[in-house]
Amino acid sequence: MCGIIGIVGKSSVNQALYDGLTMLQHRGQDAAGIVTCENNRFFLRKSNGLVQNVFHTRHMLDLRGNVGIGHVRYPTAGCASTAEAQPFYVNTPYGIALAHNGNLTNADVLKKELFHEDLRHINTDSDSEVLLNIFAHELHRSGRFALTDEDIFAAVRGVHRRCRGGYAVVALIMGYGIVAFRDPNGIRPLVYGKAETEKGTEYMVASESAALSVLGFNLIRDVAPGEAVFIDIEGHLSTRQCADNPGYSPCIFELVYMARPDSIMDGISVYKARLRMGKALAKKIERVYPDHDIDVVIPIPDTSRTAALPLSYHLNLKYREGFVKNRYIPRTFIMPGQSQRKKSVKQKLNVIDLEFKDKNVLLVDDSIVRGTTAQQIIEMARQAGARKVYFASAAPPVRYPNVYGIDMPSVQELLAHNRNEEQIARKIGADWVIYQDLEDLIACARKGNKNVPRFDTSCFDGDYVTGDVNQRYLENLERTRNDSAKNQQMNKESAEVIDLHNVA
Ligand SMILES: O=P(O)(O)OC[C@H]1O[C@H](OP(=O)(O)OP(=O)(O)O)[C@H](O)[C@@H]1O
Numbered sequence: 428m429c430g431i432i433g434i435v436g437k438s439s440v441n442q443a444l445y446d447g448l449t450m451l452q453h454r455g456q457d458a459a460g461i462v463t464c465e466n467n468r469f470f471l472r473k474s475n476g477l478v479q480n481v482f483h484t485r486h487m488l489d490l491r492g493n494v495g496i497g498h499v500r501y502p503t504a505g506c507a508s509t510a511e512a513q514p515f516y517v518n519t520p521y522g523i524a525l526a527h528n529g530n531l532t533n534a535d536v537l538k539k540e541l542f543h544e545d546l547r548h549i550n551t552d553s554d555s556e557v558l559l560n561i562f563a564h565e566l567h568r569s570g571r572f573a574l575t576d577e578d579i580f581a582a583v584r585g586v587h588r589r590c591r592g593g594y595a596v597v598a599l600i601m602g603y604g605i606v607a608f609r610d611p612n613g614i615r616p617l618v619y620g621k622a623e624t625e626k627g628t629e630y631m632v633a634s635e636s637a638a639l640s641v642l643g644f645n646l647i648r649d650v651a652p653g654e655a656v657f658i659d660i661e662g663h664l665s666t667r668q669c670a671d672n673p674g675y676s677p678c679i680f681e682l683v684y685m686a687r688p689d690s691i692m693d694g695i696s697v698y699k700a701r702l703r704m705g706k707a708l709a710k711k712i713e714r715v716y717p718d719h720d721i722d723v724v725i726p727i728p729d730t731s732r733t734a735a736l737p738l739s740y741h742l743n744l745k746y747r748e749g750f751v752k753n754r755y756i757p758r759t760f761i762m763p764g765q766s767q768r769k770k771s772v773k774q775k776l777n778v779i780d781l782e783f784k785d786k787n788v789l790l791v792d793d794s795i796v797r798g799t800t801a802q803q804i805i806e807m808a809r810q811a812g813a814r815k816v817y818f819a820s821a822a823p824p825v826r827y828p829n830v831y832g833i834d835m836p837s838v839q840e841l842l843a844h845n846r847n848e849e850q851i852a853r854k855i856g857a858d859w860v861i862y863q864d865l866e867d868l869i870a871c872a873r874k875g876n877k878n879v880p881r882f883d884t885s886c887f888d889g890d891y892v893t894g895d896v897n898q899r900y901l902e903n904l905e906r907t908r909n910d911s912a913k914n915q916q917m918n919k920e921s922a923e924v925i926d927l928h929n930v931a
Pocket residue numbers: 684727728729730731757758759760761792793794795796797798799800801
């Protein structure tokens with residue numbers, strides 16, 4: 428998952444983009460980048476690392492202008508080289524910089540098409556560079572020196588016709604403004620808002636509404652699936668539906684884990700959805716284990732805390748913070764390699780022994796994906812003297828790869844693949860394990876907005892909303908993006924950035 432942001436302001440936007448990216452840091456920790464423009468020049472700074480490490484004062488001073496876009500990256504395609512950090516840039520037509528959250532499922536085909544038919548060279552393995560060049564090519568079709576809003580919307584229409592998968596995009600077109608759009612199924616999130624200043628109205632687009640509110644922007648609404656929003660450099664906004672048959676199936680994993688609880692996504696409060704997940708899971712525990720002997724409910728920080736509290740309340744059990752999180756260690760699941768993920772769980776979470784000693788504890792997490800966290804946490808709970816350790820997941824078992832922007836490409840790495848609950852419990856060392864039912868999870872999400880007809884639940888049920896994901900695609904993904912393939916790639920990748928001048 429990545430985070431994207433774009434601002435058309437009335438004064439310098441560098442600091443606001445930086446602050447907005449820190450609000451989206453939980454969506455991508457591997458790389459960060461900002462592009463601004465002023466006087467027909469782009470200014471770019473991007474590199475690997477957290478936002479606070481990528482941008483120093485000298486970079487900030489160089490990021491000049493009232494218009495800009497930004498990105499935090501968590502790779503789902505290509506490699507982790509700085510060459511694939513975003514935004515990406517092409518010089519023709521007009522000069523375009525683009526940032527993308529999501530994953531294209533037909534990137535390989537498009538890359539060939541771009542080379543053979545559109546005569547465009549793609550220099551990395553990133554699907555986002557492909558997306559940028561598709562957009563650029565479609566924009567080029569207008570063949571006009573002076574672009575109109577309609578030309579921009581026509582280019583987005585062209586992107587929808589050619590691209591498959593999940594994508595929320597923000598692009599800066601030199602001399603014109605910012606266009607932001609969302610894939611025709613609305614898999615990846617995107618919102619926009621405005622702020623009134625003494626100098627006039629400023630607009631902002633971002634992956635999550637929390638970034639807007641912190642910067643003083645008021646949320647206007649979500650960008651609709653297939654829709655594009657264009658804000659010209661003067662600050663005029665126009666919107667257009669650019670997909671022929673838009674659907675509406677936002678990714679349910681955003682509500683489970685990815686998004687901040689203080690964000691509103693597709694009209695759904697992430698926080699309230701998680702509270703409902705906790706209550707629904709408590710009801711399932713009552714049904715399945717009416718005579719349980721749980722003494723205390725303990726969340727696994729951070730994300731599960733919102734669900735664990737109503738869960739304990741509903742079961743009339745004590746809620747205790749048995750793990751203390753080191754706030755300086757970032758999220759584990761979105762780290763690049765298994766050894767790093769494994770090491771980080773121990774560094775990140777430490778036990779308060781007295782909450783475990785001689786107790787039957789129910790540990791609650793928002794989800795179990797590879798089982799890295801569960802396995803180690805259960806071991807720690809036992810070492811701290813727990814008598815029995817039960818484990819509850821506020822999401823159903825993750826049994827299928829995600830292909831739309833969350834990096835879980837290898838089915839073999841998923842704990843629940845080919846295992847039932849008993850086998851999972853044995854594998855992670857729990858006395859029993861319980862998962863949320865998928866229909867309950869969907870009900871928890873839908874309660875927030877009845878107008879969302881369907882959610883992308885592919886990692887739980889293998890039903891891919893874009894309809895183009897077949898066994899061959901998944902096998903190829905497994906081969907190219909399992910952990911050891913990624914490790915090999917990391918060892919040989921070069922850090923060269925071949926695009927416009929990057930502020931060093
Ligand atoms: O089964 P796994 O492969 O370990 O993945 C699932 C775990 O990873 C995430 O936590 P993470 O540490 O990334 O973030 P958090 O602090 O927001 O909970 C998630 O909340 C689970 O705890």
